[in-house]
Amino acid sequence: MPLVEPLRQSPNRFEAGDPTDALPPQSNTLIPGTARLWRESATFVVTPRAPGRALIVRLPAEALIARLGSIANLDRRPLSFAQGSGAICFTLLVVLIAQAPLLSQEQRQILGDCAFDAIVVWLRSEQTVRVGLSAHRRELLNAIYAYIERYLDDDQLCPRTIASSFGISVRYLHSLFTATGTTVAQWIMIRRLEAIRSELLLRGGDRGCLRDVATRWGFHDLSHFSRVFRQHFGTPPLTYIRQRTGSQRTEP
Template sequence: MTLALRTADLPATERFEFWRSVVCDAFVPLRAEPGTDDFHGRLRSIHLGELQVTEIDANAHTIHRTPRAIAASDHDYFKLGLQLRGYCVLTQDGREAPLTPGDFAIYDTTRPYTLAFDDSYRQLVLMLPRRLLRVAPEDVGRITAVRVSGRQGVGALVSPLLMRLADHLDEYETPGSVRLADNIVDLLVTLVADRLEIEAPCPDSGRRALMMRITSFIESHLGDHDLGPDTVAAAHFISTRYLHKLFRDEGTTVSCWIRDRRLEHCRRDLRDPLQLDRAVGAIASRWGFADAAHFSRIFRSAYGASPREYRLTSEPTGEITLSVADREY
């Protein structure tokens, strides 16, 4: 179900107060300041799988994510803002990202940020759980408020796709939208990995590049039942001991990384409407789980439900539930 809200039907004196409420409900608690006495705003939003996709068309105002607003939040998200029309300046982690049409930037709702719109604008905002981008905590500050051009590199793949999504938002509320969401997330993961490799600090760049090659190798071999530390180390001509050290420095282990990525792919397949006829055991085997009982146990531990229960309760509806609690004005 598409959420559609606009200020046009309200008296001028009530419009911005209504808009302030709308953006808090649709995203996270925020502080909003008007940039004009004659404010107009329109918002449309849908859910694609775990992605919330929102198109905003409004005139001048400023949005602040403050420490107080952060403390009022229960969930952690990354947001991506794609400029469709007009101009925006995103500020976070001591950087400014000036966005013109086709440009986008990522920001983190667990840290303060500001979005400044000096005139009328149109923007697409993607909001997704932070875990989906698989960014190590120490690396988050290197990807936020970094302008990504929609005219080169991976950005030239992401930007046109999202612009098309914004122009035809209502058309994507279909069962296949879950697969589209997964493809968008995969593109964003590629973008972030590319950005981290480019921006890696010189003393550490070799290790970061090696880790990216290793995790990419793991991702492409998840279906191999014998995938493990020895296999991964041999494929990269390093010792198993050094491989374990690399993952320990990331706060995890090789086996946990492999397991978590396998579980994530299984979870995606289980909520995919196009795979409802595929047996749970077949999905588990596809992603490297040879023992169905073991898979069921660790899936329940990770997601709080058995694979079959999760499949029954995960049919996407596209609905957005709004809350009026914990706003900051």
């Protein structure tokens, strides 16, 4: 049962269904109570612990990589959803799929975005566990993530100021992020794009609003911002906002 528009009609969205859809190669390695991500096809399979059908989610690969950096350390490895963000994702997906027939196109789209966001949060937490960092380095990395969140709207936020705040060298800071498959600058951009999206959804957003919000978050070239936004979320910004708010505005 598709969660949103079928993938063959819109490659920038994702669908979820049952295992009668084509499973990835080596699907016989699935373990009850775990999930696996097939990097090549960006197919995510969640296998319930109790007997039942596996949950198949086809993710937009380009957007997934844009938001997570390298996902090589997640490829085909068992991911637990017994607790934390994984448990929330599993519950959310099961409920959304069950209720999908009762939802409008717009509702499926918006809630599908929420589900994808939740999966990204889950996979980010799995990445920090799997990057091979010591417990001390993982703790430091998580503290740096929190620091970036706190000062995300500060135009002075950069690797140098972050390193200085934690009493470490810029080189050491870069080495922490290298293990996650992204850079400090890329992570800051990812988080700012996600903040921009939230603000645009709240404000509705015409072209003037888009320029104002993007500029305030450090994107002074609107064409460049539109390209980066599309890579990150799969859709140009005004199209994205129009689809989720019912606005009839067009792209610049």
